[in-house]
Amino acid sequence: MRTQPLKVALLGCGVVGSEVARIMTTHATDLAQRIGAPVELAGVAVRRPGRVREGIDPALLTTDAEGLVKRGDIDVVVEVIGGIEPARSLILAAMENGASVVSANKALLAEDGATLHAAAAKHGVDLYYEASVAGAIPLLRPLRESLAGDKVNRVLGIVNGTTNFILDRMDSTGAGFAEALDEATQLGYAEADPTADIEGFDAAAKAAILAGLAFHTRVTAADVYREGITEVTAADVASARTMDCVVKLLAICERGADGTSVSARVHPAMIPRSHPLASVREAYNAVFVESEAAGSLMFYGPGAGGAPTASAVLGDLVAVCRNKLSETTGPGESAYANLSVRPVGEAVTRYHLNLDVADKPGVLASVATVFAKHDVSIDTVRQQGRDGDATLVIVTHSATDAALSATVAELRGLEIVRDIAGIMRVETQG
Amino acid sequence: MRTQPLKVALLGCGVVGSEVARIMTTHATDLAQRIGAPVELAGVAVRRPGRVREGIDPALLTTDAEGLVKRGDIDVVVEVIGGIEPARSLILAAMENGASVVSANKALLAEDGATLHAAAAKHGVDLYYEASVAGAIPLLRPLRESLAGDKVNRVLGIVNGTTNFILDRMDSTGAGFAEALDEATQLGYAEADPTADIEGFDAAAKAAILAGLAFHTRVTAADVYREGITEVTAADVASARTMDCVVKLLAICERGADGTSVSARVHPAMIPRSHPLASVREAYNAVFVESEAAGSLMFYGPGAGGAPTASAVLGDLVAVCRNKLSETTGPGESAYANLSVRPVGEAVTRYHLNLDVADKPGVLASVATVFAKHDVSIDTVRQQGRDGDATLVIVTHSATDAALSATVAELRGLEIVRDIAGIMRVETQG
Known part of the structure; x- marks a missing residue:
């Protein structure tokens, strides 16, 4: 084993950074054995x-x-600051100075991964970012x-713990969104400003990273269609329950049937309770x-948290240090497939809708005609009547987002349709 | 991209080998892009x-x-023959001739991995064997x-599809072992000679490989305590059901509390239906x-099959070829921890037992005294009476295998105990 230590600079010393520093100290002997040289914490930017x-x-x-990343003697920079700047400039400066980089920065990787990968390739250093998606779950390396x-x-995932906690609470207690969010905040699962989580920005960044790796192409956060969970109601969750479904915020990355395109989207969706993702509880x-060959694989674990x-x-860090010692680098960006990203209007899913309609003869026929006109085929209709009103609970077969939107627009114009609620995608594949 | 192809020799062309050859042909362009050079099938030993x-x-x-592995122009040898010989000699000859090796051979890795790893290190080549455990599930690379x-x-897994299929059928249909095995054979989930699967040899080999990687130490198949599922009865499965448990064949690898030892065992066990492993159905x-830091992770997927x-x-193959191109090797054997393997007698689990006893006063007291004498603490007792006889269904707290065995031996000597059945471990942690 080499005795001269590899020098690590840590950028950021919050929840994650302090845990990284702690483990580097307490597990120094194991890390040295696994790397083939000791690692030394050479500086911590705070x-x-x-x-x-x-x-x-x-x-x-x-x-x-x-100054720390430009010191010249740093072998690896660990960036756990988050956000676009100054993280990007620091990472680029580190690479220019010959350091490999380990980052947990999903926002940066999803917005400008290409620049970072290009810099890594130019300077012959590594850029690893397993921690940027789904916390401890080994996911990027397998992909x-x-x-x-x-x-x-196809990649279908629950990649945001905060929203999963909220939706799980809504499902298990019947609480509304606001109440469940309050609980998540009190328990530390939601931040003081929960926007990035509940509006789906965090999940969209992760979807972009996953889509890029899965399909060997370049996908940025801006390419990802995004809907958060703020409009999911207790009624939606109850409606899902009557269909033996559960509402989850899903990140869905799919290869187009044409072979030249991909799509990536983040939105709440109903999935059957029998689906393995349905049993992912709390903040997991x-x-x-x-x-094609491996079939369906699932990776499960804690998606966030310091440790x-x-x-x-x-x-x-171990992988990057090993590469340093053997004077090589791991796999760089693989974006050769160069696929186009399809707009969400072309995405094909099933839909759930609740239509409040006048309870009179011919209503279902009128409604069905509108669906047929837009080529949206109906799978099931359940009619619930009450005092002159009726609710039609409709689940469609697979249709494009564009066709569904056109259908809904036309339905809203019908006199017999009083309200349309509970419009939600239903994901049954996989 | 390099235009000169890397040459691959394939040893074995059965279910897995033919699928490897097929994908190498149909996905040649993608593989070349991901590796950085084309790969060419240079020979197939059949x-x-x-x-x-x-x-x-x-x-x-x-x-x-x-002759194929000694040809001198082979970059990578893919060994999918299985078994100890001639696989071992061929792998060693391949390494001596400078070829890296990709193997799916769990039996060989578990019996003599040390020899193969030493040869790989000596000749500066790679030895990768992800396919040897849990088929397509990325598991060894994450570990x-x-x-x-x-x-x-701790590693706790369902790593044999045949036995999981059989136990799943016994649970869902109430069938006995023989009947469920018949069905598995007819459906192609069990081989004509199912010994390696149903007696736990296959799972034990995988447990040895997992324990070695997880704990950075050397564990061979002979170190693994092993019980198969041939003695699991419909009554055991029904008994588990009344406890809201399901019977699974588990591979359990644990670090000893002392920090200097590990244990690895394969045996049927009852696990709560709420445990994520309980919902692993059929041959998955x-x-x-x-x-310590990551918490509980789960990896799920098809554990066998050609594709x-x-x-x-x-x-x-992609990883090994990339390493060849960059003239490096991936992580080799990591056995520095050099831990001892504890005998199963020291393993600590909970136990389930059914005692057929005479239905008279004082029986429970006599039985409880025997448990107490051997320091086996009782968690729950359920008494089921019928016509002068009674059955005591006992679940213990955690106890060593040795203490439980001594308890059972003494219980068998009691006149009031007519029979002891359904002795099975109960795994509730994790």
Whole structure:
């Protein structure tokens, strides 16, 4: 074993960073054995150097992140700051100075992964980011390495723990969205400003990363169709329950049947309770991968949290350090397939709708005619009457988003249709 | 991209091998892009060269496997023959001739992995074997790479599809073992000679490989305590059902509390229906991994079959070819922890037992005294009476195998105990 240590700079020392530093210290012997050389924490860039950080030598703390990555003796930079800037500039500076990078930064990878990958290739260093999607769950390495000899057709996942916690609570207690969000906030599952989670931005960034790796193409967060869960009501969840379904916020990445396109979308959807993803409770994450030869695989585990995310960071750190020692790099960006990203209007799913209609003869026929006109085929209709009103609960066969939207628009114009609620996609494949 | 192809020799062309050859042909362009060079099937060693093999040039077929691996121009040897010999000699000869090896051979890896790893290290080549455990499920790469910065404490898995199919049928239909085995044979889930599966040899080999990787130590198949499922009765399955449990054949690898030992065992066990492994149906496999930082992770998918296993082989092939091109090797054996393997007598689990006893006063007291004498604490007792006889259904708290065995031996000596049946471990952790 080499005795000269590899030097690691840590950018950010919050929940994840402090856990990374802690494990680097407590598990130093194991890490050295697995890498083939000791690793040394050479500097920690923080915003508040005055704060006491247990187990970290105060002499390592600096507010000068740029100076740290440009020091020249750093082998690996671990970036757990998050956000676009200054993270991007720091990573690029680190690479320019010959350091490999381990990042947990989903937002940056999803927005501008191409720039980072290009810089890594140019400077002959590694860029690893397992921790950016689904916390500790080994997912990116399986996608980019284990399944490298297979053809992935679909990735379907619960990749945001906050929203899964909220939807799980709504399902198990009958609570409304606001009440469930309150509980998530109190228990620390939701941040003070929960926008990124509940509006689906976090999941969309992860969907972009997953789609890129799964299909060997470039997908950015802006390419991902996104709907959050703020409009999911207790009535929607109850409606799903009567169909033996559960509502989940899904990230869905699919290869187009034409072979030249992909789609990526994040939205709430009803899935059957028998689907393995339906039993993913609380803040857990799980991702289903459907590929040609391997069939259906599922990866399940904690999707966030300091220690789980640190586990993913350290797995990458070991790999990157091993590569440094053997003077090589791991797999870089694989975007050769160069597929186009289809708009959500072309995405094909089934839909659930509740129509409040006048309870008189011929209503169903009129409604059915509108569906037929737009080529949206109806799978089931359940009619619930009450005092002159009736509710039609309709589930369609697979249809495009565009066809469904046109159908809904025309239905809204019918005099006999008083309201349309509970419009939600139903995912039954996989 | 390099234009000179990497040459691959395929040893064995059965269900898995033919699928590997097929994918290498149909996905040649994708594989070349992902590797950085084309791969060429340079020879296929078979036993019956006369048989027509669709999509494989007959000129590539040879019965001289040894000559093929010693040809000198082979970059990678894919071994899908199985068994100890001639597989081992061929792999060693291949490595001596500078070829990296991708193997699906669990029996060989579990019996003599150390020799193969040593040869790979000596000759500077790779030895990858993702396909040897749980078919297509990416499991070995996550264990040896993704979790390389974490500390794994326990691996709990369903790693044999045949036995899971049989136990699932027994649970869902009430069938006995023989009947369920018949069905598995008819459907192609069990081989004509099902011994390796139903007696747990297959699962034990996989447990040895998983334990070695998880704990960075050396574990062979002979170190694994093994019980098959041939003695699991319809009554056991029904008894489990009354406890809201299901019987599964589990491979359990645990780190000892002392930190210097590990244990690995394969046996049927009752697990709660709420456990994620309980919902693994039919011939699917799933593995739970509990680690210090990452928490509980689960990997799920098809555990066998030509295409899924080929997916795992090809993932390894891509990695090994990439390493060849960059003149490096991936992670080799990591057995530095050098832990001892504890005998099963020291393994600690809960137990389920049915005692047929005389239905008279004081029986429970006598039975309880025997348990107490051997330090086996009773969790629950359920008494079912019928005509002068009674059955005590007992579930213990955690106890060592040795203590339970001593308890059972003494109970059998009691006059009031007529029979003891349904002795089965109950796994509730994780």
